[in-house]
Amino acid sequence: MRRAVAPLLALTVALVLADSAVVTLALPAILVHLQTSVGQVAWVLISFNLVLGLVAVPTALLYGRGQARYLSAAGIAVFAGASAWCAVAGSIDALIAARCVQAVGGALALLGCLELLVAVYGERRGVTTWITAGVVGTAVGPAAGGLLTQAFSWQAIFVVQVPCAVLAVPCALAVRAVPVHVPDRHRPAVRPNVALALLSAALTAALFLLVLLLVEGWRRSPATAALTVSVVPVAALAARPLARHLRPPDQVEVAVGCFLIAGGLVGLAILPSAELLWTIAPQALIGLGLGLAVDRLTSQAMLLRLPRVRHAGWSIGARHLGVVLGLAILTPVFTVNLYDAQVPAQEAITSLVLDAPLQPQDKVAVARALGDELTSQQGRIPDLHRAFATLDLDPAERPAAAQLERDLDAQLERAATRAFRDSFLIGAGLALLALVAVIAPRRRVTS
Amino acid sequence: MNRGPSLLALPAVAVILVGSVLGVQLAAGGASYAPLHPADPCAVRDVTSRAAGIDGLTERLVLLGLDGAACRLHVSREALTLELARPGPRSDAEVAALRAGLLSAVQRMKADGTLPPASAFVDQALDSSDLNDLLKIAIRALPDSVVDAALPTDDVLTRTIDDLDLRALLANLDDQRGLDQQLEAAVTQAVQDSLAARLHDLL
Numbered sequence: 001m002r003r004a005v006a007p008l009l010a011l012t013v014a015l016v017l018a019d020s021a022v023v024t025l026a027l028p029a030i031l032v033h034l035q036t037s038v039g040q041v042a043w044v045l046i047s048f049n050l051v052l053g054l055v056a057v058p059t060a061l062l063y064g065r066g067q068a069r070y071l072s073a074a075g076i077a078v079f080a081g082a083s084a085w086c087a088v089a090g091s092i093d094a095l096i097a098a099r100c101v102q103a104v105g106g107a108l109a110l111l112g113c114l115e116l117l118v119a120v121y122g123e124r125r126g127v128t129t130w131i132t133a134g135v136v137g138t139a140v141g142p143a144a145g146g147l148l149t150q151a152f153s154w155q156a157i158f159v160v161q162v163p164c165a166v167l168a169v170p171c172a173l174a175v176r177a178v179p180v181h182v183p184d185r186h187r188p189a190v191r192p193n194v195a196l197a198l199l200s201a202a203l204t205a206a207l208f209l210l211v212l213l214l215v216e217g218w219r220r221s222p223a224t225a226a227l228t229v230s231v232v233p234v235a236a237l238a239a240r241p242l243a244r245h246l247r248p249p250d251q252v253e254v255a256v257g258c259f260l261i262a263g264g265l266v267g268l269a270i271l272p273s274a275e276l277l278w279t280i281a282p283q284a285l286i287g288l289g290l291g292l293a294v295d296r297l298t299s300q301a302m303l304l305r306l307p308r309v310r311h312a313g314w315s316i317g318a319r320h321l322g323v324v325l326g327l328a329i330l331t332p333v334f335t336v337n338l339y340d341a342q343v344p345a346q347e348a349i350t351s352l353v354l355d356a357p358l359q360p361q362d363k364v365a366v367a368r369a370l371g372d373e374l375t376s377q378q379g380r381i382p383d384l385h386r387a388f389a390t391l392d393l394d395p396a397e398r399p400a401a402a403q404l405e406r407d408l409d410a411q412l413e414r415a416a417t418r419a420f421r422d423s424f425l426i427g428a429g430l431a432l433l434a435l436v437a438v439i440a441p442r443r444r445v446t447s
Numbered sequence: 448m449n450r451g452p453s454l455l456a457l458p459a460v461a462v463i464l465v466g467s468v469l470g471v472q473l474a475a476g477g478a479s480y481a482p483l484h485p486a487d488p489c490a491v492r493d494v495t496s497r498a499a500g501i502d503g504l505t506e507r508l509v510l511l512g513l514d515g516a517a518c519r520l521h522v523s524r525e526a527l528t529l530e531l532a533r534p535g536p537r538s539d540a541e542v543a544a545l546r547a548g549l550l551s552a553v554q555r556m557k558a559d560g561t562l563p564p565a566s567a568f569v570d571q572a573l574d575s576s577d578l579n580d581l582l583k584i585a586i587r588a589l590p591d592s593v594v595d596a597a598l599p600t601d602d603v604l605t606r607t608i609d610d611l612d613l614r615a616l617l618a619n620l621d622d623q624r625g626l627d628q629q630l631e632a633a634v635t636q637a638v639q640d641s642l643a644a645r646l647h648d649l650l
Contacts, residue, residue, distance in 0.1 A: 242457075242460075243457070246453055246456040246457045246460065247453055247456075248453060248454065248456065248457040248458075249454065252454060252457060252458060253457065255458075256457045256458055256461045259458075259461050259462075259465065260461050260464070260465065263461075263464070263465030263468065263469065264465075264468075266465075266469060267465075267468050267469055267472055270469070270472050270473060270477030270478055270480070271472065271477060271480060272472050272475035272476045272477040272480050273475075273476075273480060278472070278475075281468045281471075281472075282468060282472075285464060285465060285468060288464075292457075341482075344481070344482040344484075345482050346525075346529055347482070347483075347485050347523060347525035347526060347529070348482040348483035348485075348525075350525040350528050350529055351483055351485055351486070351524075351525045352483070354510060354513075354524070354525070354528065357497055358497060359497050359498050359502075360496065360497075360498050360502050360503075360505070360506045361502075363506075367532070371532065411482050411483055414480060414481055414482045414483075415481075415482045417480060418480070418481045418482065
């Protein structure tokens with residue numbers, strides 16, 4: 001039991017922080033299952049991050065007054081119960097409410113696990129384990145959610161969290177953390193927290209928009225998208241050995257991390273085709289940047305600052321409000337761009353149909369079927385295969401029609417990829433702002 | 448031996464990595480990966496058709512006519528096609544541009560020698576017509592040179608386009624039967640007028 005305590009507490013930290021983006025790939029399935037709108041389903045993602053960001057600091061105040069193990073056990077239990085509620089939610093309102101409760105329990109659990117891990121491992125190792133678990137959870141979340149959605153259902157994302165969290169409750173109670181009521185000695189670390197918020201907003205572009213591009217724009221399955229975006233956590237794991245090998249100063253490591261994330265997002269903005277392979281290198285840059293910058297910034301925001309739990313609350317608040325900021329900035333931009341992409345996409349489709357090597361009557365039939373399909377899927381990227389499947393073509397015409405379908409799909413992929421470009425570039429801009437926040441000269445204090 | 452912190456190694460690695468990734472993507476066309484850009488409708492375009500006979504001629508005429516109309520309206524051929532496919536009334540400018548575009552298409556095909564002689568369409572036209580069988584046999588017996596001299600293709604097409612009620616035709620795009628009837632009536636009238644004009648010239 002004692003051996004399992006710290007790993008299970010670290011797993012709880014990873015689970016709570018994975019929940020920040022775990023539903024990204026499940027949003028289309030939730031939209032269909034709960035018969036809701038795109039605007040409402042986005043709140044499944046936003047509500048968790050908003051509530052977690054807002055309650056993190058007030059929750060930290062509770063830890064100054066109560067026993068860490070009881071508070072964290074209660075938080076983990078609330079998180080487990082709310083996860084179960086999410087899995088059985090029958091309406092979008094119930095799901096959003098459950099996600100809010102999940103975030104409140106998650107905030108209690110996150111801060112409690114920090115105190116308990118420090119009690120088990122000591123200050124430095126405990127904080128490092130807590131930060132690493134958080135980075136891994138954040139990076140793995142979208143991929144894990146996509147795989148579970150594809151293999152089972154969107155509810156499976158929440159079901160698997162319940163036993164893990166339930167097991168962590170006795171672990172939390174088993175740690176005999178000594179409650180140390182430390183006076184408020186240090187002010188919040190503004191610079192690392194601002195940089196964390198900006199980087200989290202930038203990472204939203206990478207983790208949220210990339211999966212949307214893969215699933216909605218390029219019509220890849222959630223499992224394929226999940227496997228593709230798993231490059232980010234793998235590259236994040238490679239960041240630590242690289243930093244150990246090159247031994248840069250902390251500020252340089254953080255600045256380089258921000259630069260790599262910005263570079264990776266620019267790479268996603270200038271993809272030369274809709275081949276998954278092209279996303280690998282930009283994602284690797286983002287993953288490396290994430291591994292270098294986020295855990296170092298979190299360390300700077302917390303390490304040797306007392307009370308520790310309060311500063312952890314500030315860093316959690318900064319990260320999750322950063323995610324909300326990213327969603328608030330990027331969602332309208334890519335929605336408008338997706339809408340604007342309809343005209344060039346329709347013109348490209350028209351051009352290809354007019355010049356297609358088909359008999360005139362077949363061209364007219366294709367044009368009619370495509371027109372019906374485009375009209376019925378207003379606001380979404382259309383699935384042209386249905387239009388071609390309904391056609392009654394002469395067998396001799398089928399190869400030309402199949403080639404036309406491939407060419408039209410390629411045009412849609414081009415239009416969708418182009419529609420996401422501005423959002424990725426804005427994400428890169430946010431990462432560069434984080435870089436500026438890190439390297440901007442400090443104000444001299446004159447006595 | 449312990450090494451001290453290296454100030455430049457990690458930034459150098461990062462610059463190389465980012466530079467390489469972005470360089471390769473730009474070299475592979477990342478900056479220009481966008482939907483197909485519509486071609487300039489005023490530029491000369493080669494137009495072909497998989498169909499033979501009247502269908503092939505009609506398709507080539509319509510494609511060239513769309514180019515000409517779009518050029519006159521200062522829009523792309525694709526934008527004009529999408530506009531014409533939408534339900535609703537057509538503006539005078541659109542109808543006039545389409546008629547002028549179709550007439551230009553006839554002249555262009557005549558000039559570049561891609562306008563087939565009328566004799567090439569006689570059999571297909573007679574098959575689908577409701578003329579008396581004896582009359583059909585008589586017309587089929589005529590030498591091609593006589594048919595071509597009596598009915599210059601460009602003259603028939605020009606008369607057809609002039610006679611066509613394009614506004615009504617555009618309003619009936621979804622009604623294939625109505626379209627066929629309207630076209631057949633316009634072509635028949637144009638053939639009669641063309642023949643009358645030839646006779647008038649002879650007399």
